[in-house]
Amino acid sequence: MLLYEHPLSSYAQKIKIALREKGVPFTAELPESFGTGRSDGPFAAANPRTEVPVLIDGDTTIFESTVILEYVEERWPAPPLLPRDPAARAFARVTEDVCDTQYEAVNWGFGEVLWFRRATGDLALHLRAQAAAQTRVLQDWLAGRLGPAEWFGGARFGWADAAAAPMVNRSVHYGMGPEPGSPLARWHARVSARPAVAQTFAEFDAAAATMAAASEMYTTGGRRREYRDHRLEWMVKSGGVEVVLAGLRDGTIRFPWPDGV
């Protein structure tokens, strides 16, 4: 089984955590054309959106991390990541949805400034401050859902933990982790200690260490970052509309498939 992924992608990390928790072997591959938006080659054939993750299980090819997670849960039901109770299942899915949309967008925006150097001076400071403030709001929201429990699902590690782990861990990497000693910080320590998560985070750390050099590919190396939905919205609402305009002018950003004519 093949997983097209990027070790920094929070969506891909969610899937790797799920597969590893279930003991499902897979080969992880960074697509050669990742970040180009090219419509030729095996990656674009597998996902016209040219986004990771993509799971290829025999004749079955699936993109969209939530759809992949549903497939993984149904194909390898043990150990279950979703609880049985409908309300608890919905609770887990809502947690995942907010992580995948609002939280991921904040992390992405911070990375655009830190790694891709999209802004300098006052604008960079402003975007960083926006990301920090929004991260606090999202972590408070997550902390409220965690409550005094060990895991987001209560007594068992599950769906929402797999979705939230890459988001909170990325905040920690950026120096915006939860208050030390808080329940969310203790959850982060607990989740990081699980072998499936520890391996996934180690791959994140190794890739993050190369990002300063890799980001040159996007400023001068002909790659174009995809600005889409919540991420694009984050940049505009946080005051970075000129980042978008400069990226379009310089040809260093692109919008999602399908391309206009």
Ligand SMILES: N[C@@H](CCC(=O)N[C@@H](CS)C(=O)NCC(=O)O)C(=O)O
């Ligand atoms: N909604 C998608 C989002 C996937 C996504 O945006 N992946 C990013 C990496 S984190 C990507 O592959 N972007 C393509 C690019 O930047 O060229 C999912 O949940 O799988």
